[in-house]
Amino acid sequence: MEVVFLGTSSMVPTKDRNQSGVFVSYGSEGILLDCGEGIQRQLKIAGISLTKLTKILITHWHGDHVLGLPGVVQTLGSLGYTGRLRVYGPKGTAQRFELMKKAFVFEENIEMEVTDIGKRVFFEGSGFSLEALPLEHTTECLGFAIVENDKRKIQMDAVRKLGLPEGPLVGELQEGKSVKWKGRQISPDEVSYVSKGRKLAYITDTALCNNAVELARDADMLICEATYAEDLEEKAEAYRHLTSRQAGLIANRANAKKLVLTHFSQRYKTTHDVEEGAKTVFDNIICAKDFMRMRV
Numbered sequence: 001m002e003v004v005f006l007g008t009s010s011m012v013p014t015k016d017r018n019q020s021g022v023f024v025s026y027g028s029e030g031i032l033l034d035c036g037e038g039i040q041r042q043l044k045i046a047g048i049s050l051t052k053l054t055k056i057l058i059t060h061w062h063g064d065h066v067l068g069l070p071g072v073v074q075t076l077g078s079l080g081y082t083g084r085l086r087v088y089g090p091k092g093t094a095q096r097f098e099l100m101k102k103a104f105v106f107e108e109n110i111e112m113e114v115t116d117i118g119k120r121v122f123f124e125g126s127g128f129s130l131e132a133l134p135l136e137h138t139t140e141c142l143g144f145a146i147v148e149n150d151k152r153k154i155q156m157d158a159v160r161k162l163g164l165p166e167g168p169l170v171g172e173l174q175e176g177k178s179v180k181w182k183g184r185q186i187s188p189d190e191v192s193y194v195s196k197g198r199k200l201a202y203i204t205d206t207a208l209c210n211n212a213v214e215l216a217r218d219a220d221m222l223i224c225e226a227t228y229a230e231d232l233e234e235k236a237e238a239y240r241h242l243t244s245r246q247a248g249l250i251a252n253r254a255n256a257k258k259l260v261l262t263h264f265s266q267r268y269k270t271t272h273d274v275e276e277g278a279k280t281v282f283d284n285i286i287c288a289k290d291f292m293r294m295r296v
Contacts (some may be wrong), residue, residue, distance in 0.1 A: 001026045001146065001200055001296040003221070005262065005288045006042035007034075010227050010241075011064045012266040017290055018042050019064040020263060022202065022223060024146060025052070027127060032056045032072075033144060033202050033223075039068035040075055046291055051081050055123075057130070058089030059204060060141035061096055069097075070104050077109045084111045088123070088130070090140040091116050117142060128197070133215045135206035137240045143206065143215045148197030152176055158191040200296045201256070204263045207240045208249065216254035221296045223288070224250060225263035230277035248278035248285070262288040 002025045007018035019036025023043065030052035032039070043050055050072065059065055076085065087097065097114045115122070123130040131145040152174050159170060162181065169179045173188045180186070201216040204225035216222045226244035228236045236243045242250075244261060251259040259282055264271060271287035278285050286294075 001148070001198060003200065003223070003294045003296060004046050004048065005290060005292045006039055006046065007036045008262045008264060008288045008290055009064075010225075010263045010265050011062075013038065014266050017264065017266075019067065020059075020204065021068065022262075023048055024200065026146070026148075029054050029125075029128075031146065034059055034065040034204075035068040035072060036064050037067035040071050042290065050075055051079055051083070053085060054083060055130075056085070056087045057132075057144050057202075058087065058093060059135075059143065059202075060090060060137060060139050061092070062139065062205070065205075070100060070106075073110070073112075074104070074106065077107050081110045084113060086123075087112065087114045088117050088132075089115075090134070090142050091118075092140060093117075131215065133211040135203065135211060136209045137205045137207070141205060143201070143203040143212060145202070145215050145219065146200045148199065150197045151195045152188060152192050153195050154192045162186065162191065164191070198296045201254075203247075203250065205241055207237065208242060208246045212250050213253045216250055216256050219254065219256040221258045221260060221294070222251050222254065222256040223260045223262055226261040226274050226278065226287075227263050227265050229268070229273040230280075231273075244274040244277040245280055248280065248282035251278075251282045258284045258286070260286050260288050260294070 004023040006021035009017035013019050018038050020034040021036050021039045022033040024031040093116050094114045117132045128148045132142045135141045135143050172179050176188050178187045199219045201219040201222045203212050224247040226247045227241040228243045230243050230245045233243050275287050
């Protein structure tokens with residue numbers, strides 16, 4: 001998975017930070033996590049074609065997370081987009097999407113599917129699944145996780161030692177099936193091992209809650225809001241947001257491997273104080289910047 005940060009500010013964009021948006025490339029999938037104002041321009045600057053989009057995951061319907069949607073849909077139509085765009089979000093997303101289309105002049109010339117998420121695992125593909133859990137914000141809000149399927153990897157030295165020919169039998173072993181060779185039953189565990197799939201978690205906007213920890217459990221990368229530094233904990237509580245230290249606590253309790261902080265208040269000229277707060281409870285921290293690229 002390659003992750004490109006398209007917007008790392010909170011409600012108000014700054015000259016250096018756009019509103020929320022993260023693009024995840026995985027195989028043939030282009031997954032956009034939130035779609036703040038100006039996302040089209042951010043994609044262009046990042047060198048990512050809009051037509052690579054296959055899915056948009058909306059955490060909630062506050063403007064800084066969805067104001068880019070009308071432009072994205074209209075531009076895809078003008079580009080002759082031939083894919084099927086799937087949009088997922090919290091309860092009410094399908095209805096809000098229809099209202100959005102009524103507010104603008106839309107030519108419905110692309111194939112779309114808009115879904116209100118009603119269960120934890122809401123998409124299962126050949127290589128990965130998508131998960132969501134409700135968070136605690138001032139409106140219906142979800143956190144997301146992209147979970148790669150576990151993969152069985154063949155140990156070719158063990159295969160050769162048994163004299164197995166490369167081909168269908170090895171393929172069956174890789175699928176986790178036992179095979180017979182020269183009168184002997186060979187189990188997958190004799191010649192292969194299971195490689196744990198990678199996990200990317202995305203949590204914004206929320207107060208500190210159990211579901212945030214659960215969604216981030218054992219994540220290889222946790223992207224988490226850190227709207228405020230620790231000295232503004234009361235403000236964070238009032239607006240149902242996280243301080244950077246609370247983001248660090250989520251990563252710590254979830255046993256995440258890496259924490260990437262984002263969704264910073266426009267009041268911060270640098271992220272020094274934000275980062276220092278998180279480091280009091282978690283070590284492996286990076287503060288995201290617009291157009292930063294990372295691999296999970």
